[in-house]
Amino acid sequence: xxxxxxxxxxxxxxxxxxxxxxxxxxxxxxxxxxxxxxxxxxxxxxxxxxxxxxxxxxxxxxxxxxxxxxxxxxxxxxxxxxxxxxxxxxxxxxxxxxxxxxxxxxxxxxxxxxxxxxxxxxxxxxxxxxxxxxxxxxxxxxxxxxxxxxxxxxxxxxxxxxxxxxxxxxxxxxxxxxxxxxxxxxxxxxxxxxxxxxxxxxxxxxxxxxxxxxxxxxxxxxxxxxxxxxx
Amino acid sequence: xxxxxxxxxxxxxxxxxxxxxxxxxxxxxxxxxxxxxxxxxxxxxxxxxxxxxxxxxxxxxxxxxxxxxxxxxxxxxxxxxxxxxxxxxxxxxxxxxxxxxxxxxxxxxxxxxxxxxxxxxxxxxxxxxxxxxxxxxxxxxxxxxxxxxxxxxxxxxxxxxxxxxxxxxxxxxxxxxxxxxx
Numbered sequence: 001x002x003x004x005x006x007x008x009x010x011x012x013x014x015x016x017x018x019x020x021x022x023x024x025x026x027x028x029x030x031x032x033x034x035x036x037x038x039x040x041x042x043x044x045x046x047x048x049x050x051x052x053x054x055x056x057x058x059x060x061x062x063x064x065x066x067x068x069x070x071x072x073x074x075x076x077x078x079x080x081x082x083x084x085x086x087x088x089x090x091x092x093x094x095x096x097x098x099x100x101x102x103x104x105x106x107x108x109x110x111x112x113x114x115x116x117x118x119x120x121x122x123x124x125x126x127x128x129x130x131x132x133x134x135x136x137x138x139x140x141x142x143x144x145x146x147x148x149x150x151x152x153x154x155x156x157x158x159x160x161x162x163x164x165x166x167x168x169x170x171x172x173x174x175x176x177x178x179x180x181x182x183x184x185x186x187x188x189x190x191x192x193x194x195x196x197x198x199x200x201x202x203x204x205x206x207x208x209x210x211x212x213x214x215x216x217x218x219x220x221x222x223x224x225x226x227x228x229x230x231x
Numbered sequence: 232x233x234x235x236x237x238x239x240x241x242x243x244x245x246x247x248x249x250x251x252x253x254x255x256x257x258x259x260x261x262x263x264x265x266x267x268x269x270x271x272x273x274x275x276x277x278x279x280x281x282x283x284x285x286x287x288x289x290x291x292x293x294x295x296x297x298x299x300x301x302x303x304x305x306x307x308x309x310x311x312x313x314x315x316x317x318x319x320x321x322x323x324x325x326x327x328x329x330x331x332x333x334x335x336x337x338x339x340x341x342x343x344x345x346x347x348x349x350x351x352x353x354x355x356x357x358x359x360x361x362x363x364x365x366x367x368x369x370x371x372x373x374x375x376x377x378x379x380x381x382x383x384x385x386x387x388x389x390x391x392x393x394x395x396x397x398x399x400x401x402x403x404x405x406x407x408x409x410x411x412x413x
Contacts, residue, residue, distance in 0.1 A: 042300065065299035066306075075294035103297060119295075120286070136289045172368070176285035203286045211301035218301060 016047075016054025018092020025094065029101035031215075036097055038219035043093050056091035074139045078119050103209040112207035117193050127187040130177050137169045283366040283374070291376060309379045311391055315398055319365045319373055322398065326363055326375070329393050335359075342366070348386070359386040 022036035031039070046064045047056045056064075061080050063069035083091045083099040091099075102111045118124075122132040180188045180196040188196065197203050211218070289295070293306045302309065315322055319342055326344055330337050335346035342365040349358050359382030366374045377394070379387045 046300070065297065066294075067299070073294045075289075075292055079295070079297070100297075120289075133285050133289070137285065139292075172283065172288060173285050179284065200284060200287070203284070203290065206290045206295050209297055209301070211298055 016093070018055065018086075018090075018094050020094035020097070025097045029097060030104040030106040031097065031101060031212075035212075035215045038215040039097055039100065040093065041219040043096050047093075054093075056096065058089075061091065074122075074136070078122070082115065082118060100209075100212065103207055104212045105208050105210060107208075109204070112204045113194055113197050116197075116204055116207055117190060125187075127189045128193065129187045130173055133173050133176065134169070137173065283368060287366070288368075291374075304384065308384055308387075310377070312374055312376045313395065313398075314368075315373050315375060316371055317373070317398060319367060322365050322373060322375055325397055326394060329397055330361075330390070333390060333393070335361075345380075348382075357386055358382045359390070361387065361390065 022033045022040065025031065025036045026033040029036075043056070044054075046060055047054050049060045049063055050069060051057055051060065058080055059069040061083075062071050062076060065076065066073075080091070081087075083095055085095045085098065086092070101107055102115050117128065120128045120132060120136065122135060123129070177186075177188070179199075180192055182192055182195065183189070291312060293310065296306055296310075298309075299306060317325070323339065323342060323344060326346075327337050327339060330344075330346040333348070335348045338345045344363040345360070346363070347360040349360075360380040361377060361382075362380055363375060363377045366376070368374055375398075377391065
């Protein structure tokens with residue numbers, strides 16, 4: 001009996017903190033056990049890329065997404081924070097699977113809408129404010145688009161007799177707020193957000209990763225090792 | 232991986248999982264697609280370009296694209312965006328022309344376009360499926376987003392180069408073509 005218990009302890013020690021059995025994770029997400037095992041393969045790869053400790057650190061997260069561990073960005077920071085459910089500065093396996101599950105094509109739309117709401121709520125006040133949207137836009141303009149766009153925009157505005165100080169980005173944000181902020185209180189709350197997404201469903205397009213449906217094809221190595229067959 | 236996909240056993244009844252570009256599943260259904268069935272948003276006319284809202288614009292950021300976890304290729308090899316002063320109508324027409332010229336089968340709906348080139352029976356080399364969409368930022372400034380759904384990267388780059396040349400937007404670090412990486 002004692003040696004049996006010893007065996008159990010050893011098996012538990014082999015797994016890092018935050019590890020959850022695939023069968024548990026599969027029962028709580030749209031993933032099958034085989035898919036969770038495939039995600040474990042991916043997780044092992046990502047979590048050992050810089051610091052081999054079975055946890056995904058910020059740099060490893062950035063490296064995985066942008067192929068560059070130094071590439072910092074407000075958007076990426078927000079996503080990392082949301083994945084880091086326990087807020088301990090690292091992403092554990094359980095957190096990884098649960099967070100990714102929201103992006104599954106079969107995940108409930110309500111979950112996707114809620115996740116996106118929290119993503120855009122920069123200051124975590126429970127509402128999305130115009131300044132927060134503007135911040136994202138500034139980041140977008142700075143990091144994603146080259147300066148030429150801003151120059152083009154300014155030139156166009158002058159050409160079309162729009163006051164040069166009018167920022168197209170401001171206009172877009174203003175228009176969006178007008179459409180979304182039906183209560184006219186200067187911010188978008190949970191309710192208004194749901195209504196707005198209903199009218200503009202392409203907003204949550206980014207919350208679905210079709211790759212998640214092909215997991216078992218992308219990581220076939222586990223198929224040999226898995227004791228479970230997909231039912 | 233490629234070996235499995237090329238095997239006859241695998242090819243039986245297999246069609247590659249096409250990433251859902253659109254929320255409406257019947258969007259590019261050949262039978263259902265007809266002028267009269269074109270849905271349009273709210274009170275916009277069927278021909279008016281998609282007026283972008285702030286969240287759609289933010290959503291274009293490659294920093295919010297988690298497919299990087301699963302794709303070997305850098306996002307700049309799979310998705311490009313460029314701005315243009317051409318009208319949305321012009322842009323869509325030209326993209327359609329070029330794609331058709333290059334042997335693609337093109338499906339269109341409003342400002343969205345899907346182009347596929349498939350050589351059945353042969354190896355997958357040269358196959359490509361892309362989706363393009365035109366967004367209005369202001370009445371004379373549009374953004375075209377071109378995404379590779381699946382297929383040959385070389386063909387994808389060829390297509391992008393051709394489009395950039397024709398739409399008067401130079402490729403690479405030049406003006407107008409916005410590369411995803413900062």
